[in-house]
Amino acid sequence: GDSVTQMEGPVTLSEEAFLTINCTYTATGYPSLFWYVQYPGEGLQLLLKATKADDKGSNKGFEATYRKETTSFHLEKGSVQVSDSAVYFCALKYGTASKLTFGTGTRLQVTL
Amino acid sequence: KAGVTQTPRYLIKTRGQQVTLSCSPISGHRSVSWYQQTPGQGLQFLFEYFSETQRNKGNFPGRFSGRQFSNSRSEMNVSTLELGDSALYLCASSIAGQGHLTGELFFGEGSRLTVL
Numbered sequence: 112g113d114s115v116t117q118m119e120g121p122v123t124l125s126e127e128a129f130l131t132i133n134c135t136y137t138a139t140g141y142p143s144l145f146w147y148v149q150y151p152g153e154g155l156q157l158l159l160k161a162t163k164a165d166d167k168g169s170n171k172g173f174e175a176t177y178r179k180e181t182t183s184f185h186l187e188k189g190s191v192q193v194s195d196s197a198v199y200f201c202a203l204k205y206g207t208a209s210k211l212t213f214g215t216g217t218r219l220q221v222t223l
Numbered sequence: 224k225a226g227v228t229q230t231p232r233y234l235i236k237t238r239g240q241q242v243t244l245s246c247s248p249i250s251g252h253r254s255v256s257w258y259q260q261t262p263g264q265g266l267q268f269l270f271e272y273f274s275e276t277q278r279n280k281g282n283f284p285g286r287f288s289g290r291q292f293s294n295s296r297s298e299m300n301v302s303t304l305e306l307g308d309s310a311l312y313l314c315a316s317s318i319a320g321q322g323h324l325t326g327e328l329f330f331g332e333g334s335r336l337t338v339l
Binding site: 147152153155156200208209211213216 | 265
């Protein structure tokens with residue numbers, strides 16, 4: 112079956128550091144890929160998405176590229192802020208379906 | 224535009240009881256899906272409803288059920304509660320199936336259920 116694997120957290124960075132959170136997937140078809148973010152006490156917010164190979168999703172300084180050859184969708188940001196502290200989830204789904212398959216989440220802690 | 228609204232936000236039940244959670248989707252969204260979030264199992268898909276019909280179901284026992292009303296509002300019910308049902312239950316709405324390819328999901332803040 113389909114699955115998503117994320118790097119173990121927590122990831123602790125100083126403000127303005129470069130961020131990479133690794134995400135790889137196993138899929139039987141050609142899914143769309145997503146990054147969601149969850150701030151403390153809140154639900155999930157869509158951060159960015161990519162619907163096909165080589166697409167790059169970007170939002171709020173975060174980027175991720177859909178790499179079919181390495182089955183990866185790594186999240187990057189050039190300079191993190193304290194306000195980026197949250198849990199980040201990588202996920203996939205197919206077409207118009209609403210079933211998302213999530214990774215286990217990676218907690219990011221950014222300090223001054 | 225109002226987001227996805229879930230009620231109640233917090234609730235405490237005891238083993239053997241049942242619980243009903245409510246979700247109001249974003250206006251115009253006809254797809255509502257439910258997820259369970261626990262520290263051990265992470266985020267797991269429960270089921271999806273579209274136009275009052277269950278369209279997809281995850282791997283959960285029959286104690287977990289749901290329904291959708293004509294105004295797209297949805298409820299999920301868990302009967303005979305167990306300690307392991309303690310979780311954050313998230314509802315998401317989408318325009319999926321209404322002619323949009325990716326149908327991104329918009330999540331509510333969740334209902335946190337504690338079973339004692």
